[in-house]
Amino acid sequence: MATLYETLGVSEHASDDEIKRAYRKAAMRCHPDRNAGNEEAARAEFLEIKDAYAILSDAGQRAVYDRIFAEEMERWNAQKKQEEAERDAREAQEREAREAIYRERIALAMQFASRGHNRDVVFGVLLGRDCDEASAQQIADSAIALHESRNAAHAQRDDSDHNDMPREKVKETADAAHVNPLGAMWFQFLNNLKL
Structure with a gap:
């Protein structure tokens, strides 16, 4: 929603003369007699401009408006910051929950891979634990590849140990x-x- 200053097209620090000139210009532009075929919209805009000028042209009313507007903007900004903080906390909590589930699935896949089960078994176990297919494929492939690389490293280490004996x-x-x-x-x- 536009402020009264925006309705007249002036800054919040506009002088009385600037407000008066802006009012005359906006009133001429939006007068219903100058907007044939669009009288209703012009009349509504003209009334908004007239109401804005009535408040901003009176020093007392303008001061009250500025104070109330400032208070409302402060309240609105505080509410917006609180909503953003709550959203950030909620997103962080959801992210942590997703990461915990992912870690559990990786641990489960590694457990089955270390028992000697093949990729299809690991994949099936993950699907059975409500893991989506794409993630289950990725985790199963990674777990089997890691297990095989560990076995190869152990075998190589064992061979090198035996070569020394x-x-x-x-x-x-x-x-x-x-x-x-x-x-x-x-x-x-x-x-x-x-x-």
């Missing part, structure tokens, strides 16, 4: 792992310590 020691360690399951776990634990 004498051949007899490698055979003994491997034999112990096959014979004794606890030995196999201990062997894996020691390898993981080297990470």
